[in-house]
Amino acid sequence: MSERRDVWITGIGLVSSLGEGLEAHWDALKAGTRPVVDETGFAPYVVHPLAKVEFDKQIPKRGDQRQMEPWQRIGTYAAGLALDSAGIKGDKEILGRTDMVVAAGGGERDQSVDGAILTDIEKQAKPDVFLNEQLQSNLRPTLFLAQLSNLLAGNISIVHGVTGSSRTFMGEESSGTDAVRIGWSRIAAGTSEIALVGGAYNAERRDMLLLFALKRLAMMAPWSPVLAAAKGIPTGSAGAFLVLESPEHAMARGATPIAKLSGVWSERARRTEAGAVEAMIEELVTVARGGSDEATAVLSAACGAPEPTAAEAAVLARSGLPVRSVTDRVGHGLEAQMPVALAIAALAVSKGGLFPPLEGEPLEKPFDGTLKRAIVTGVGHWRGEGVALVESVD
Structure with a gap:
């Protein structure tokens, strides 16, 4: 191979x-x-x-x-x-x-249709029959x-x-x-x-x-x-x-690289098992670290849902690496969140430094060193754990 x-x-x-x-x-x-x-x-x-x-x-x-x-x-x-x-x-x-x-x-x-159905269904003697009728007319799921x-x-x-x-x-x-x-x-x-x-x-x-x-x-x-x-x-x-x-x-073609994408890992923990999410994200972060923490930071694409985000935060707190929350800056964009976080990670690596910590985010500490590697983490709100590694091009 x-x-x-x-x-x-x-x-x-x-x-x-x-x-x-x-x-x-x-x-x-x-x-x-x-x-x-x-x-x-x-x-x-x-x-x-x-x-x-x-x-x-x-x-x-x-x-x-x-x-x-x-x-x-x-x-x-x-x-x-x-x-x-x-x-x-x-x-x-x-x-x-x-x-x-x-x-x-x-x-x-169609927000108006959904709203009307949610309002009227509470008044129905047979809500299941009412919902079926709406599915055949107003909701038109085939659209x-x-x-x-x-x-x-x-x-x-x-x-x-x-x-x-x-x-x-x-x-x-x-x-x-x-x-x-x-x-x-x-x-x-x-x-x-x-x-x-x-x-x-x-x-x-x-x-x-x-x-x-x-x-x-x-x-x-x-x-x-x-x-x-x-x-x-x-x-x-x-x-x-x-x-x-x-x-x-x-x-x-004479193109200049912004950064290097060195790895992307996507897994799915058994969330019915206590500690599974935390163990999974820790394993993925360890793989991304590759035994070296030199000039490395973590950019988190945490979703904000209480349980999965608490698990992600616990891993990041133990990592000892400087942390920045992408979600705190731009919100959570679901399908777009990992690409957004990777874009910001690549931008930071290309600039060779981290942006300042956010007030009220205890995991974020000042970092004045050179940034050459950024580990991006993201735990889905009900499934899916992802990690990626962005590095500078020497």
Whole structure:
């Protein structure tokens, strides 16, 4: 079996509540100001809203924009930024063989219909009969076919001309980890030379807030840091795409790497067993550390759900490594969360330093040294544990 190749990150597209693009994010992170949160628009729940984005810059046709839901626009826009960053925007020859791996959720629901049903079902003598009647008329579940998750990949292909192989994963946080893992694995194994990987999430939608609220998982105002005492998921609108590339392919076209993606691990602990999540994430972090902690930090993509986040925080506290919470800065973007965290990790490694700690987050300590390695951790709100390693390119 041939030796695994290095995998470079040669392009990053990132939009979130902190702004658009790498420099805007770095400026906001270095400033160390309080995160951008909305505690009134979706009261009583906390949301990190998307910064103002001029979608025309990356999606020039208004007709294309109109047929996309917000999460698709966010993802298509971030993908365009990544292609620009990598220097391959509009290059038909390269885009024609660029593989694409996307993490995505489903379409947005009809909020008014859902709300009416939830209000009326409590008044029904036979709620099961009432719900079945709604399924046959108002809810029309087959319309989900018009909002398939792979429409994001389709829109990226149409708008930006990325026409290599395409894969779409569903499955909350795990899908984001696996999207990056598959892209990384294919390039490392030599079965792909260049790939666009990432995802997007629109947190400003009441249907998803309702789902988290029904599970008692949505963070209620006031906002608070998730690693300090996880009290719920502070969802955040965000999109992140990375261009992954073999060094040989990148050098042949004169591209400069931002950072190196050295590994991605995705597992699923038996959460019915006490301590399983903590043991799993500790094992993955140990593998990523590789016996060396020199110039290394941890960037956490913790979800904020109490039990899994407490397990992640316990491992990070024992690690002795400097920690920064990505979720505290931009919120939690479910499918997009691992790509977002990896984008920020690669940005920090490329800058050679960490942004300052956040007040109220006890795991975050000052770090003034050089940063060469960033371990990204992320534990899903009800399943899935993921870890990745980003390193500088020497």
